[in-house]
Amino acid sequence: MNADSQGMPAALDEDQVGLVVEVFRMLADATRVRVLWALVDRELSVNDLAGCVGKPATSVSQHLAKLRMARLVRTRRAGTTIFYSLENDHVRQLVLDAVYNAEHAGPGVPAHHRGDAGVREIARHHEAAGE
Template sequence: MCGLSPDSPYIDLAVEVFAMLADATRVRIVLALCEGELSVGELAEAVGKSPTAVSQHLAKLRLARIVSTRQDGNRVFYALAAEHARQLVSDAIFQAEHAVDNHPRHHHPQDPA
């Protein structure tokens, strides 16, 4: 159905991606970056964490190639490296909605969020 077999050579790497996203702050960072690139300070404000904590999470996300950076003078801006992380997080949230609601909101896009 999904076009991949259970013996795919990418399974171990996929598990590492899931492990990297198995943190609420990192999921919040990915969601914040869905709208475009942001600085550490902007991300810290968006996710309600200190810039130091956000920087540590960003370093891990960068090593996993989930986020990329762009430097402008002395400021560093972060962006999603690919849309796949956004899709993984969105799908996980949609799955969570199914766990608590018989009629999840994402099945009714016309309803206000």
């Protein structure tokens, strides 16, 4: 392997490392992961999110406050209702990648690959072979 720094990313400064650690800390909670997953392609109110994740609205609201402080979600007010959505496409991609990566740890073909015709053919081959 080439030991020079060509093609290598620049080192992260301590402040940036701290921010990255905080993002991962926010992802280290099952309820917050469920909340972020529910927001991948839509915006929802606290009550709607509570229904999606099966937790009381007060608990979800506390998680949302943390996610908002970490700049992972944003709000939009419509009358008296506040709607939450993911802060940006980077957060969306981070959530998708985390879930998709976790799917690879399980048996069989990950759900996110099942729409791919080539992957479906490989899965059929494995099923036919009794694997």
